[in-house]
Amino acid sequence: MELWYTEKQTKSFGITAKIKQTLVTEQTAYQQLEMLETEEFGNMLTLDGMVMTTEKDEFVYHEMVAHVPLFTHPCPKRILVVGGGDGGVIREVVKHPEVEKVTLVEIDGRVIEHSKKHLPTIAAAFTHPKVEVIVGDGFMHIAESRDAYDVIMVDSTEPVGPAVKLFEKGFYEGLSRALKEDGLFIAQTDNPWFKADLIRQVFSDVNEIFPITRLYTANVPTYPSGLWTFTMGSKAYDPLEVTAERFHEIETKYYTERLHKAAFVLPKFVEALTKK
Amino acid sequence: MELWYTEKQTKSFGITAKIKQTLVTEQTAYQQLEMLETEEFGNMLTLDGMVMTTEKDEFVYHEMVAHVPLFTHPCPKRILVVGGGDGGVIREVVKHPEVEKVTLVEIDGRVIEHSKKHLPTIAAAFTHPKVEVIVGDGFMHIAESRDAYDVIMVDSTEPVGPAVKLFEKGFYEGLSRALKEDGLFIAQTDNPWFKADLIRQVFSDVNEIFPITRLYTANVPTYPSGLWTFTMGSKAYDPLEVTAERFHEIETKYYTERLHKAAFVLPKFVEALTKK
Known part of the structure; x- marks a missing residue:
């Protein structure tokens, strides 16, 4: 059978x-x-x-969640990952020597436990000295944080179940308060083929709170449509204006310095979701 | 049910x-x-x-097959489409005023007939005055052509059945002979997740025949992995060196002038397929 x-x-x-x-x-x-x-x-x-x-395609999502914001910020020291219980994002985050501490707040401890056992190459950084793990509610953690982080990465599920409130405007206002005065965040924001309205709404909401709002994409074969989007809200730094000196060599399979900027060049129908 | x-x-x-x-x-x-x-x-x-x-996602493939080579060539007058019996590529080709004639050689006339009936928005250009349709063997048509075309687009099926010989080195040599001295071609070359060896082989073969060989990608949700590749072989013109004056406004849903170049910026594991 x-x-x-x-x-x-x-x-x-x-x-x-x-x-x-x-x-x-x-x-x-x-x-x-x-x-x-x-x-x-x-x-x-x-x-x-x-x-x-x-295991086969995880590197795309995890690299693009981590490296695009970390190379956009000139000196990212304090990092927060909301969700991300499989450990893939923090594995990428600790590749950046500027990072002093990365806090992961995952609501479901069972995701972490099962990932450690069955996805060991993804869950490879839980014991890294710069990593702090909190099993708890990321939404509450954000609400209670002030001026605390250089970069926040929202590695949530799609907006059903516990993640619904991570796609609401109040959450992005919370992110703004939790970030330092020159901080930035990125969130996964689903795909433009089946969830265009979601992308348009999130982009519009973030754009009302953050002076720099950008959308970028990556190809993840096992995600709906194969084209995934990420929305960045930034208080000071523009991912499109990162200079060559900022980049340094890291081991990747998807991300490159050139792709950092090319990922923001959107297909016309996707670009339209970022216009009023 | x-x-x-x-x-x-x-x-x-x-x-x-x-x-x-x-x-x-x-x-x-x-x-x-x-x-x-x-x-x-x-x-x-x-x-x-x-x-x-x-009907929903066809525009991606058809626009990226047609507009990338047509804007790369400074004055594409004579165009050949091998395959493409649904008519989507020629619909895009005739948007370019420089084109004087586009010849479509489709081996299976039934594809054309059924597309006209059931995919009318795709098969919209068969009656266009610049379009010539030949129901015949594209491989033979190439073999019999000399110095005839500015741009050739190979819109084939995947390399099974009648399309197998369209992925062999002898075919690319034929394309070179069928092209004018400054001509160029593009071919769809499947996806890098499941067909990496095919892409590597085609790129290597084309690179031995054409001085300029380039790989670009587009997201097609209904194709395997959602990430499709296209290989370009060019005798004279580099798609990365097209200047702003060359572009003119055309109606598209995916292709843009900026995406023309960004599409050639490859994920690292895909870029590796273009290196020896």
Whole structure:
């Protein structure tokens, strides 16, 4: 018997992946968590039936979440990751020597535990000396933080379940207060093919709070449409004006210095989502 | 009963789309042709079980096949399209006023007939006065052509069935002979996630024949991995050196002047396929 995992990415479209075995299936306090061993993408983490990450393509998302904001900020010392319980973003963050401390606030400790066991190459930085892990509510952590971070990365699920409030305007106002006076944040903001309205709304909301608002994309094969977007809100630094001296060599598979800027050059129909 | 179309894009990964109805299912002289009405992507053409185009996302592929080479060449008058029986590429080609004649050579006349009926917004240019349609073997047409074209676009299926020989080095040598002394071609060359070896081989072959060889990408949600590549071989003109004056306004949904160059900035693991 062949086993296939199928994710309906919309009501009428999805992906399907042959699986060797189900490693974990668990209803946590927050969501349905599954860890699947797939043939094509290695081990795959799903939450509430949505692919969060896979061993084969995880590097795209994690590199693009981490390196674009970290090279945009001239000296990112204090970093906050909201979500990101698989550990992929903090693995990339600690590649930057300027970083003094990175705090990860993941609401669901089971994501961290299962990732450590079944996604060891992704969850590789939890024991790094610069990493602090808090199992708690990122939304509350943001609400209680003032002038605390240089860079915040919102590595959430899609806006269902516990992540809904991470896509509301009040959250972006909280991010602004939690950031230092020259801080910046990025958030994953889904895909332009099936979630255009979400991108337009988030961009508009962020643009009312942050003087510099930018949208960039990356190709993640296991995410809906294969084209993922990231929205950046920045108080002072423009990702398009980073100078060559700022970049330094880091080990990557997707991100490059040239791609840093090219990722902000949007297809026309995506660019339209950033206009009023 | 719900009907879903599933394409195995690899042995162990694929896409699945809910369909309202099957409009056509026919074994032509060359391939299995199906036209499906899907809920998410409108009408969809498949050949030998592979998605060729859909009404919702077709503009990406067709614009990027046509406009990147046509704006690279300073005065493209004579154009050849190999394959492209749905008509999407020629629809984009005739937007360029410099074009005097575009010849489409499609091996399977049934693709043209069914596209005219079921994909009318894609097959919109077959009656355009600059368009010549030949139902015949594009490989033979290339072999018999000398110094004939400014730009050739190879809009083939993936390298199975009738398209296998369109991915061999001898074909690229034929393209070189069929092109004028300052001509250039582009070919669709599949995706870097599942077909890295193909891209590497084609790039290497083309690079031995053409002084300027370039790879660019675009996001097509219904194609494997969502990231599609195009290989350009050019005798004289570099797509990265097109000046601002060359561009003129055309109606597009994906292509922009800025994206023309950004599309050549590759993710690191894709860039590696272009190095020896």
